Amino acid sequence: MTSRTAVLAHAARLARHAPSILNTQPWQWHIGRHTAELRPDTTRSLPYLDPDHHLMLLSCGAALHHATVAIQAQGRQVTVERGTDPLARLTLGPPDTPRHTDLAAAITHRRTDRRAFGSQTPGDEIIADLRKAVAAQGLHLRPVRRDELPLLAAATSRAASDAAHRPGLRAEVATWTDRPTEHGDGIPTATTATATLRRVPMRDFAPGSDGGFAISAAASDIGARYVVLHSDHPDDWLRAGAALSALLLTATVRGVACSPMSELVEAPWPRSILTTLIGTTGHPYLVVRLGYPVDDGPPPAAPRRPETETTHYGFTNASPHPGLTNASPHPRLMDASPRP
Template identity: 45%
Template sequence: MAMTQAARAGIDQVAEASIAALRAPSVFNTQPWRWRLAGDRGELWADRSRQLSGLDPEGHLLLLSCGAALHHATVALRAAGYAAAVDRLPDPERPDLVAWLRTGERVERDERLFRAIYQRRTDRRPFGDERPGAAVLDELRAVARRHGVQLRLVRDDQVPAFAAAVAHAGTVEHGDPRFRDDLLAWTTRAGFQRDGVSARTVVAAGGRTVARRDFAQAWPAGLAAGEGTDRGTVYAVLATEADEPRDWLAAGEALSDVWLTLTASGLAASPISEVVEVPGVREALRRLIGGVGRPAIAMRIGIPLPGSEAVPPSARRSGTEMVGLA
């Protein structure tokens, strides 16, 4: 059957949105998703071959990453003047079908977050002394809430306990051969694979309250820590009400929305997921934020030092690999 002109226009927009979504962040830059374009909609599929079996056995961080890709695609549609019509986890028989995405009604073009897609980076350097303002933090809370996700700030008096939890998670993981296998696999990817954590974006150790993730297994860190003290950095935990795939997907969409919003406001961030990867540490974090909700991921948010060089973009797989016709 010939496709109507409207369906053709819709799928073309979804195809373009799936290309913008290549820039979405993902755990260890695994980019664990694929798009299949079928009729007037895009199907977003989780790619289990890219799941971190030691670090993420349930696929929690995999679905967060898919959620980030989904949200990036909706931002691209909005920039083109369309609302997104999304069906999340639409088929219980096919749990890896993450979402159906179509163009919804016409809306006013909004390019603010779309521009942030290309500016956003995982910035692991210590940030400055000044704390992000209350207004922008309130905005980030509201952004997360739109996805049914709570953004809880770690209070200043809780930061030492949070830092201890991060450090403990690191120690547990580095003592676990399954984790070390994942780390080694995704920090030593060949250039042509265009995935994995890039040495160029990893920061040297520097005195700070909350230890940075130790990626430096096979190569030295590529980015200097700079002059930041991290004194103004705030630590946030995204928490969901329940602990099901649907919640992890929502947490990924919230992570993307919060991150693009803070980028558009001139702030920078990097996720801290080791605290949810080790079950005992995740439980401790849950108690730390008051026992309400399930921690999905934590992040550090701050003001980049004036004049600091841009973090280099990390690699992405190509559109022809990630997007295809059904």
């Protein structure tokens, strides 16, 4: 393995820790001598929860950003090209001063934290840092005001209720919950929380049973803040995933716990309510809950697929993936960019 290939292999290895919808990890890396190509793994799609593959693309975008950060932290320049098939190509450039080493170090420590958040509230300085990280990826971050929380809560509750009655969706979520350890994916019960009243409801991964964390009524996210990831451009889900990754890694560095909430973007009508709530003509991609857990210590890590399943060496003539696009006017690769 050449030194360049080793840099790309390390990046793909760290990218396995990226967040993904239901921890499906729906990506494949194909690594050559100087480049790494990212493609979606359509065998891990969610036809009921994510029929348009939007959240699959967002997940792949998070993995793309993780990989880019890992390369830059190793002291290499990298060019990012986004497209449709492949979704992205990373091309190594010459050696450079290591950058984003703090973000790279946070990759294996980041967790989706579904525990209750206490009364301490993330300050405006932290929100400003998160906004800056998101803006570097071409997106915006809109904090939800306190007076807007009732609308956010009502819309989330209604979206969850409607989703529970969508044919096949509940069984699909159950399929990806508490899977056998050897699968290396899905949502372990140990990382979920018992369904209870919160300021804004969260997805119940195990209806009728207890989750891994018990939540008291006295600590129901009283200090949590909620932010909406949005863009001026529709259907730029891959870039939205990169912005989510930047937000989560920056929050981890700042000691803030996060849990992405996708319920309001999984169907058109709740997404339109979210658009109304943020008061913009932009396009919302995700809600993220921020705060400080009542419990000490980190939550359990979610499982990860073996590297041999997600990373391949050499390129194949993969066929295009209908429906998996990045809202690009060009059918192949575009938008070369040296940023993470």
